[in-house]
Amino acid sequence: MLLSTHEADLFEACRGRLEAIAYRLLGSAGDAEDAVQDTFLRWHAADRERIETPEAWLTKVLTNICLNQLTSARAKRETYVGQWLPEPVLAGDPMLGPADTVEQRESISIAMLTVMERLSPNERVVYVLREAFGYSHREIAEILDLTESNCQQIYRRAKQHVTTDRSRTEVDAVAARKIVEEFLAAALSGDTEPLIRLLTDDAVSIADGGGRMHARKTPIVGALDIARYLRGLFRPTDAKRAIAGGNAALYAVVVNGGPALLIQGAERVYGIICLDATPDGVTAIHLQVNPDKLERITRRWAAAGPHRPLVESW
Incomplete structure (x- = not known):
């Protein structure tokens, strides 16, 4: 059945919200x-005259598609090379969706x-729909074909799993x-002490190369070990310049609501280092160098230029 202009416009009006839900669900x-x-495609193929509330119908269909992907993703994670991290998204990207409340902003952080x-x-579905989009338990129950009380129980369990004692620094x-300037100055100093002062004692560093780029395959825990790792990571070498296609430029950006260092090579963004900043210091460093997870950010970064680098040639 061909889409009318009204039906196509109706879907496009929902697209941004659907993408934001899907991103939070899939990472x-x-x-x-x-x-x-x-x-x-399912909207196009559906008997749309029988759909009373298109927005609810679209959300339910999208959620079920994401549920299937989440189930299969668990099996894929077992064969993923090294550590898995979410795909970073630049500030201003509509994929991030609403960021009016603390809960909405927290739900898109890399951490x-x-x-x-x-x-x-x-x-994950119950937590995202409730925390980030304000769906009632009754509405979520209808989407998942569960009872309202069951949804409430699932939500309580999810909250327990993701609760943290530390509050992030909003930026x-x-x-x-x-x-990022302070972090970069410490990282380029060649000394571990400035980095140790920036990190919490129990800080963790995780890198994702996805088997496509060299990246440490296990997390690093503790300020001293992370500082030693970063000191080596930020030491320029011919091999690193070869990967970047020449000298790289370093930029301070906001990614997923937090401070990040963007590393721009000759042809693309080839690294994003996200800093989980809290009043106590940086508690986590997430390094994304998997090219598959940097395609969107490369496109949007290029489209939004020119930019002012912290370091023009590294």
């Missing part, structure tokens, strides 16, 4: 786009998206630049 902008496209990997598919572009 991948690329997979979120695919899930929304699959939802569109939270990583922690949500611990949840079961149903727990804008100016604050992010200051944090």
